[in-house]
Amino acid sequence: xxxxxxxxxxxxxxxxxxxxxxxxxxxxxxxxxxxxxxxxxxxxxxxxxxxxxxxxxxxxxxxxxxxxxxxxxxxxxxxxxxxxxxxxxxxxxxxxxxxxxxxxxxxxxxxxxxxxxxxxxxxxxxxxxxxxxxxxxxxxxxxxxxxxxxxxxxxxxxxxxxxxxxxxxxxxxxxxxxxxxxxxxxxxxxxxxxxxxxxxxxxxxxxxxxxxxxxxxxxxxxxxxxxxxxxxxxxxxxxxxxxxxxxxxxxxxxxxxxxxxxxxxxxxxxxxxxxxxxxxxxxxxxxxxxxxxxxxxxxxxxxxxxxxxxxxxxxxxxxxxxxxxxxxxxxxxxxxxxxxxxxxxxxxxxxxxxxxxxxxxxxxxxxxxxx
Amino acid sequence: xxxxxxxxxxxxxxxxxxxxxxxxxxxxxxxxxxxxxxxxxxxxxxxxxxxxxxxxxxxxxxxxxxxxxxxxxxxxxxxxxxxxxxxxxxxxxxxxxxxxxxxxxxxxxxxxxxxxxxxxxxxxxxxxxxxxxxxxxxxxxxxxxxxxxxxxxxxxxxxxxxxxxxxxxxxxxxxxxxxxxxxxxxxxxxxxxxxxxxxxxxxxxxxxxxxxxxxxxxxxxxxxxxxxxxxxxxxxxxxxxxxxxxxxxxxxxxxxxxxxxxxxxxxxxxxxxxxxxxxxxxxxxxxxxxxxxxxxxxxxxxxxxxxxxxxxxxxxxxxxxxxxxxxxxxxxxxxxxxxxxxxxxxxxxxxxxxxxxxxxxxxxxxxxxxx
Numbered sequence: 001x002x003x004x005x006x007x008x009x010x011x012x013x014x015x016x017x018x019x020x021x022x023x024x025x026x027x028x029x030x031x032x033x034x035x036x037x038x039x040x041x042x043x044x045x046x047x048x049x050x051x052x053x054x055x056x057x058x059x060x061x062x063x064x065x066x067x068x069x070x071x072x073x074x075x076x077x078x079x080x081x082x083x084x085x086x087x088x089x090x091x092x093x094x095x096x097x098x099x100x101x102x103x104x105x106x107x108x109x110x111x112x113x114x115x116x117x118x119x120x121x122x123x124x125x126x127x128x129x130x131x132x133x134x135x136x137x138x139x140x141x142x143x144x145x146x147x148x149x150x151x152x153x154x155x156x157x158x159x160x161x162x163x164x165x166x167x168x169x170x171x172x173x174x175x176x177x178x179x180x181x182x183x184x185x186x187x188x189x190x191x192x193x194x195x196x197x198x199x200x201x202x203x204x205x206x207x208x209x210x211x212x213x214x215x216x217x218x219x220x221x222x223x224x225x226x227x228x229x230x231x232x233x234x235x236x237x238x239x240x241x242x243x244x245x246x247x248x249x250x251x252x253x254x255x256x257x258x259x260x261x262x263x264x265x266x267x268x269x270x271x272x273x274x275x276x277x278x279x280x281x282x283x284x285x286x287x288x289x290x291x292x293x294x295x296x297x298x299x300x301x302x303x304x305x306x307x308x309x310x311x312x313x314x315x316x317x318x319x320x321x322x323x324x325x326x327x328x329x330x331x332x333x334x335x336x337x338x339x340x341x342x343x344x345x346x347x348x349x350x351x352x353x354x355x356x357x358x359x360x361x362x363x364x365x366x367x368x369x370x371x
Numbered sequence: 372x373x374x375x376x377x378x379x380x381x382x383x384x385x386x387x388x389x390x391x392x393x394x395x396x397x398x399x400x401x402x403x404x405x406x407x408x409x410x411x412x413x414x415x416x417x418x419x420x421x422x423x424x425x426x427x428x429x430x431x432x433x434x435x436x437x438x439x440x441x442x443x444x445x446x447x448x449x450x451x452x453x454x455x456x457x458x459x460x461x462x463x464x465x466x467x468x469x470x471x472x473x474x475x476x477x478x479x480x481x482x483x484x485x486x487x488x489x490x491x492x493x494x495x496x497x498x499x500x501x502x503x504x505x506x507x508x509x510x511x512x513x514x515x516x517x518x519x520x521x522x523x524x525x526x527x528x529x530x531x532x533x534x535x536x537x538x539x540x541x542x543x544x545x546x547x548x549x550x551x552x553x554x555x556x557x558x559x560x561x562x563x564x565x566x567x568x569x570x571x572x573x574x575x576x577x578x579x580x581x582x583x584x585x586x587x588x589x590x591x592x593x594x595x596x597x598x599x600x601x602x603x604x605x606x607x608x609x610x611x612x613x614x615x616x617x618x619x620x621x622x623x624x625x626x627x628x629x630x631x632x633x634x635x636x637x638x639x640x641x642x643x644x645x646x647x648x649x650x651x652x653x654x655x656x657x658x659x660x661x662x663x664x665x666x667x668x669x670x671x672x673x674x675x676x677x678x679x680x681x682x683x684x685x686x687x688x689x690x691x692x693x694x695x696x697x698x699x700x701x702x703x704x705x706x707x708x709x710x711x712x713x714x715x716x717x718x719x720x721x722x723x724x725x726x727x728x729x730x731x732x733x734x735x736x737x738x739x740x741x742x
Contacts, residue, residue: 070631208635208651216638216647249620255657258626259633260441264579266634267587270641276587280579286626 040130041176046168048134050368052085053166057158057363058202059144059356060151061228061323062194065284065314066261072194073204074359075228078150081141081366082118082159084167090135095122102142109142116140117184121157124180125164129171136164147239148232149317154195157184158363162200166365174201177363179213189239195317202362204269221272226358227332229305229324230316231339233349237295242318245290254285278311278325288314295320297347304342308335329355411501412547417539419505421739423456424538428529428734429573430515430727431522432599432694433565436655436685437632443565444575445730446599449521452512452737453489453530455538461506466493473513480513487511488555492528495551496535500542507535518610519603520688525566528555533571533734545572548734550584560610566688573733575640592643597729598703600676600695601687602710604720608666613689616661625656649682649696659685666691668718675713679706700726 058079062072080102090096097111097119113119118140126136138160144152161177172180181196197205197215204218220226250258261283268277282302292298292315301322305313309331310324322339326332336353343351429450433443451473461467468482468490484490489511497507509531515523532548543551552567568576568586575589591597621629632654639648653673663669663686672693676684680702681695693710697703707724714722 066630067634068630069627071634206631206634206638208631208647216635218638246623249622250626251620252617255621255626255629256440259437259439259630260577260579262630262634263438263442263577263637264587266637267577267589267641270638 039128041128042130042171045130045132046171048086048167048371049169050167051371052083052369053163053365054081054083054367055159055163055166055363056081056366057155057162057199058359060154060195060198061230062151062192062198062317063287063315064265065281065288065312066258067194067206067265067281068258068284068287069192070194070207071204071262071265072151072198074198074202074362075150075230075356076359077356078143078354079199080118080143080152080155080159082156082163083139083141084122084160084163085137086167086371087135087137090137092135093126093132094135095119095126096135096137097140098137099139100142101140104146105140105142108146109140113138117153117156117188118160120184120187121181122160122164124183125161125172125177128176128180129165129168131168136167138163145232147236149237149315149319149321150230150232151195151199151317153188154181154185154199157181157196158199162363162365166368174362175213175215178215182213190243198362200363202360203358206266218266218269220269220358220360222360224272224274225327226274226277227326227329228356228358229310229326229332229336229339229353230321230356231301231324231336231343231351231353232321233295233297233343233347233351235295235320235347235349237319239318242291242294245294246287247290250286258284258286274325274327275311278313280312281314281325282306282312284314291315291319295347296349297343297345298322300346301339301342304338305335308338310335313339329357410499412499413501413542416501416503417542419457419538419742420540421538422742423454423740424534424736425452425454425738426530426534426537426734427452427737428526428533428570429730429732431525431566431569432601433522433563433569433688434658434686435636436652436659436683437629437657438565438577438636438652439629439655439658440563441565441578442575442633442636443522443569445569445573445733446521446601446727447730448727449514449725450570451489451514451523451526451530453493453527453534454510454512455493455531455534456508457538457742458506458508461508463506464497464503465506466490466497467506467508468511469508470510471513472511475517476511476513479517480511484509488524488527488559489531491555491558492552493531493535495554496532496543496548499547499551500536500539502539507538509534516603518607520608520686520690520692521601521603522566522570522688524559525552525556525570528552528567529570529734533736537736537739545733546584546586549586553584561614569733571734573731574729577637589637589640591640591729591731593731595643595645596698597645597648598697598700599727599729600681600697600703600707600710600724601692601727602672602695602707602714602722602724603692604666604668604714604718604722606666606691606718606720608690610689613662613665616665617658618661621657629655629657645696645698646682649684651683652685652696653677653683655685662686662690666718667720668714668716669693671717672710672713675709676706679709681706684710700728
């Protein structure tokens, strides 16, 4: 939903929710001691079961029209990689970011773990595990574009949380990893789990409560096809600006309408009805009408997608990526072309299209090196 | 949701939606010619396949907390019966109400088909079938209390629509019968299908659109148990007053919350998770907080239900009935006792409790007499 840009190193409160304070006392500014108040989950300090691990976490589409702020899903074959290694040169209980790669990433992302999505999530995970005797180094490979509305920050955080959990023998549950990832999201875009939860759990995830965190994994039937046409224009849509565009008050008819469409969206997911899913996704009368005009050409792009046969189309996350839904990959490619043309013609924006299926796995271990 | 009280006979427009006009020209004031603009669905006029039929339609619980105005469900073993017979004494194309029975019903309900929920729905169904050559008499047996929030008017309308459809050989679909029943609901409580749709279709029904009407039947898994504890106090909660209590504008946080709970409610139904269903049903932050204070003792009744182990509790329809959810009939009886006590103690209201399971069938034919 948002990204961590380079910022000065300082002691901060990472989130207004679970209170976190940090202490610096190492000559390397990229080292950070875990010293905050997230609950330690394990009773005894775990030992690493691998020397190093590499993990992957997928891109995510949040908001999903009437699913605004509580529903998101993961998309396959697009995401970030994180490698984590036991590193004796890092002070025990601390973490160091050893490298960041990927287009734009090395210049725009901070190598300070306090200001890097992967770093914040890794620290939170170490804290929950109660790691005090081992230092880790972390390498981030960005596969996702920054600030595109595809859950770039969540993918980094999810991959990091999973990597740290795996290197210590997978002691934490997915929900605990979501809580760790939320520390990162809270820092960059607010305490919203609609990217981080599907990035970690895969598939569609509904956040039904934050206090306590309650997540519902919605299973789109495996025998059914579902493709997302993701069209990203060269345009910056800052999350803060997109959030400021939201109405403070909503009339009862629009509230009832969006609630009914949220219900229809959830039912369509569980029933594996891609057409009804697209229709519900496309039906938002509250958020999309306020945000679409801020992305040049978006309304024409949606129209083009629907005319080309898409079941539905809306803004992915806070934008600027447009997401359309279809049940056939080939038709998805055609729809993507029409959407790119519309961005060019009506918004004067260059755009790229991708057709991706649903990721049903979420953040995962990719490779390991045994201890 | 509301009831048809006795009113003077006059020519009226039955609904602001599909425009309906009626013409009277028969000495019997309970006869009515079908002469309105609902689309005739059958291409040739159907002939009756039975001399008479008797149908049943169940009670319904609408609103369901965050499912306000778009979600309802049917409850088993409680409802209205309608008998319809070919009657040569009735002018062809017209209908006559021959009798109304049930506690309070004969004194409070009109025998004028223009002002009776069953009559209006029967007329609408005849119109859709294109019946011009046969007159019918209709007998209504009210099993439901009037104005209790259990879909009394919808049950009468549903039973009548199904009876007329069955006597002419079942030419109409369930959706068409819902449209016929909506003519009646529009007259008495507004163009809302959250009672009439589940009364006709059974189970849980989500109304995702009115123009055109689109209905989603949500299947609660058959192997799972679900019981409704229905507690009706001796108190009148007029639908108009309850609707006037609603807020005109809703803040974004409450909107997002209720949307997420609507999604959770739908997912719980489809997953057969009675506990999550109850929790979501109980979570409304918009409608219930405004309406509950208008029903003496309601807040205490909800508290008593939850303390007694109910998974959730809210107002059924526009009230005054309280509905709690549980997965065990015996525990439902205990919960009902606690709720009745709370109505007495905190609201100074006498109340009766029933424990009912989900009706999965909807309005149905009960008996027939062949032609």
